[in-house]
Amino acid sequence: MYYTSGKFFERWIDMNDLLSAERKTEIAQQARKLLIEHNEATLPIDPFSLAGKLGLEVRYGEMLGNSIGELKGSTIIIDERLKNDSPLSRCVLMHEIAHHQLQHGNANKNNAHTKAEIEANFFAIEALMPEPFVRKALEIYNSQKRETVFDSLEEYIMYMFNVTERKARQRLMGFNYAA
Numbered sequence: 752m753y754y755t756s757g758k759f760f761e762r763w764i765d766m767n768d769l770l771s772a773e774r775k776t777e778i779a780q781q782a783r784k785l786l787i788e789h790n791e792a793t794l795p796i797d798p799f800s801l802a803g804k805l806g807l808e809v810r811y812g813e814m815l816g817n818s819i820g821e822l823k824g825s826t827i828i829i830d831e832r833l834k835n836d837s838p839l840s841r842c843v844l845m846h847e848i849a850h851h852q853l854q855h856g857n858a859n860k861n862n863a864h865t866k867a868e869i870e871a872n873f874f875a876i877e878a879l880m881p882e883p884f885v886r887k888a889l890e891i892y893n894s895q896k897r898e899t900v901f902d903s904l905e906e907y908i909m910y911m912f913n914v915t916e917r918k919a920r921q922r923l924m925g926f927n928y929a930a
Contacts, residue, residue, distance in 0.1 A: 795879070796879050798879070802844060810829070820846060827851075830843075845874075888907065888911050904923065
């Protein structure tokens, strides 16, 4: 996972279009299958537990360049600045688990726009915010909109799934929701 400059949200639309509908379906199915196989069905999904179940070691260390996460064999290294269980560390970890599950190997990770990076981002979103759970969250939010303490749907999704605002917005795009 990489920091990118500029307007990532708008670029996500274009980058996401690089994946065919068939490939998106395949990736979503792989993400759901992973959660089912490892009994990850409570919110928020716990990528740290999932990594352990997959035999992946999670370490924190100094990262070079723009990288904030990396998969090296069966070890995932996350930037030490993200050492707490923050939404960003959870998203980075699931992104790296995605590389493992999608068997990307040593893809060119120096370019945030490679197909492998786009696929890993899509997988992470699908795994951290499974469609049935998001649909239920949307139903609850819409039925309680006037009584909620959240200022926006994005904020509610961020809270429910413990993800970053960027990931919440990207997920909501799949439900034809625009902020």
